[in-house]
Each structure stands twice: as structure tokens, then as C-alpha cells.
Amino acid sequence: MKQEERASIIRVVSDLIKADGIIDTREIDFLDDLREKYGITKDDEIFAESLNLAKALNIIAMTEENVKHSLMNDFNRVAMSDDFCAKEEALLLIALRLVLTLNTPYEASVLSVDSSVISFENSQILYLESEFDDKTNEQMERFYREICSEVRLSGFELMYLPKVSEHYGSIAEADFLRIAEFLYPKVSEERLFSIIKQMQNLSTSSFCNEQLATKLSMKELRTINPSFLIKIGESAIGENRNDNFLIVEIADSPLDTIRYVMDLFAECYHNLRLNYIQESKGRFIFTGYYRLIFDILMLRKGVRSTIVIDPLRERICFPDADAKIDKIHRREKALYALFLLESASGGINFNKPESPRQLERYQKRMKAIMKKYRMIYRMFGGEEDKTPNIEIPEIRLPMISLLKKQLSKLSKVLYHVDDYMIHRNIYGNYSVSIPPSMCYCCGISQSDIKLLSESEDWMKISAL
16 A cells, blocks of 8 residues: 555544544544554654645545445444544545445535635535536525425535525615625725625626635636535644535435435434524524625635726726726726727727728727717716827827736736736737626716616717
């Protein structure tokens, strides 16, 4: 047996012994037997401290079937060596059984995540998918109460984000803002409004990709089929801590899948307490995954923020990152807004063609572009007759350069800040690589935020 295999065994055994927070001398006695059986040395145990649970299980999963069978028997005996299987041990055991046992009806894996930024709470089960799946979501909606009942009977709480979003949407926006200001007094009102909008329009796939995979570096979730995510414990990795999760892929039915997992859990542990978080109108839940969602959205680490064009206050805001561009002239802000608007249709090409026929179309297009820019410039408080002529490179290029310099200053808070820059592609088109779904505008009130594509004023400009 290789050292990494021996170290992986001790990693799993160590987590099982520490799972319930109590170390029984009988567990240490059994550990001595395992050291002798698998030839585990002190160096193997030191090496094990650098392995997370997910990596250890991946290594064990590659061993021969008879070895895995023997190990599963030993892991079960470790959990029961003190004559009691705690809830934490039971969770780890069902993960081991699903990952290491042949012919289980569901694909399963374990994910270990650094918990130094945000630690997940126990007893919640989260539905995840990286792309919207019609069939599974239809069943999640249809059997939502039955699935909730199954997990509650086992002492868990189901987190299905569309239902969470529905709950947040039932709270009046003004009340929601008051609650958010109370919870996060240092956060700007604009950013709170943006986060409230996100919470009221939660999408499982976008939360999976933009929040969990990007902010929390759970990269494995970028490509995940409909699955249930269950926290199964924590591990010490050197001086750091990891949260460990079991991911169980849904085959045909989410209800059948969760029943199978809960039945496995019941074989090891008999729950005596129902975990029930009650949703009701005007009641803001701030615990478990409800709190976790809020905290994750508040994180400024690697934020891929929406953009809010705010002409009345002469600024461009990035509310999710609590950042803005306001210390430059209105001509640059108006230019940035123009590029955001035009990027949805492929950007702007300023190259003058040589063909007379093409030149005529170019001049017509430039006339429309300049008309749009004048209108936007006026919205930012500029005088229409003093609108800069952005057709002239000597005027346009320094403005783009200044915008790039200002955006570069936000690199520590904006994820992929390069996407927010104005770029010119090989065809000569200038655009910003931010999708229209992330581009908003602000009206007279700071709370009056809507998509550019849904604003009458900006739609009129776009249609010119």
C-alpha cells in the first residue's frame, strides 16, 4: 500500500473519531489495531494532516474492491467502537457508503471547502444545479412539501432557492431595506438595494456559478447536474479548517433520491428532534442557509457585480462590490453608458470604410451613435451643444484610457475587472463584456433600479 493510501485511511478514521467532539479510549484502541493492520506510520499520520477528506476519498476510491470492502467494515467499526453512532458520524458514514460502495443507485462525491471566509451550518440540505433542469425543477415544485417532510423527519431543513426567493419577495421592499440596514449598518444603501433585488430573484444556477463556485472557490459546482448538497462535517487541515459536503446526484426523482439518502441515515442514527424553520409573511429568517445566502451576497471577495447607470447623480455604480465611478467628467461616464448600451448588439465600430456605398451606411450609423451619445451626455447634466465628438480618435481614445484607469482601481473588489473594460476586438468593434442582464439604470429615487432593457428612456435611445 502506498503512503498516500495509508494517509487517506488515517484522514477518514481521524475525522470519524473527531466527528462527535468526543474521543473515547476505545476509539484510540481500535485506531492502534488499524495502524498495525495497514502499516500506518507516524509519517503517514503527518502526511494525512495535509489531505482534505475529498482528496482522501478520491484516493481510496481508486483502490481494489476487496480493499474498499475491508475499509468500509473498519470505518463502520470505528464509528461504533464507543457503542454509539452520533449524528455527525452517521453523516460521514453515509458519505463513505455512497462514495466507496459498488452498485449504489446514485452518483455521489465529497467536496471539501476552505471555511475561513464563511462556514456552512449543519442540518441544511441545499438543492444545486449549474444549469436549469426543467424536469427536476418541475418535480421539486410538485413534491416540495413531501421532500421537506422527509428531511425534517431526519432533523434537516431543505433549501430550495426558488422557494427562498419567493419568501423574500413576500417581504415589502421598504421593510426588507430596514432589516438589511439593521443587519449590515456599514453597507451603502445602493448596495443593499442591489442585494435585496438579488435575494428576491434567486436562481439556483446563477447562485451556484456566481456565488458558490466563484466567491467561495467551490469550482466543482460550475458543472454539476441536479444534486443535493449535504454538509457532513469539518476537518482540520494543518492550521486551516474545511467544511466537508456530500453531493448526491438526482437520477430520476428528487423525492426518491432524498428518501434513499434519509433511509441510509436512519440505519445509523435515529433522530429525536425536528429541525423546523417556519416561514411566514413579514418574518425574516436569519439563520442556517437563509443567513448564509445573505452573507455570501455581502462578500466583496471576487464580486462579479451588476452595473447601475445613475445619470441624475452623475455616477456609474457597481453595487455588489460597493464601488462606483464618480470622479471623472460626465463625458467619460456618458461614453461608458453608451458602450454598455451598444454592447448588447455587438458594440460600436468607428473604422471608416473606403467603399462609397459602405461609407454612406457608416455615416448614417455614426449619426445615430452621436445622437445617442448626445442624449446620454445630456442625461448626465452636459450641455448638448458641447457634446464631445467621439468620432474623432484624438477625443475618444483618451476618454477610453481614463475609464480604463478608473476601472483598474477597482480590481481588488471586482471579479474579472477586465470584463468591465471597454475593449476593441479584431474586427474593430468596441464593447464591454458584461451581459445585458447585469446592466441596470437608476431613476429619480435611488431605489428605482431597473434593467436597461426595461427602461423606457434607455429603450428609446437604443432604438435610434
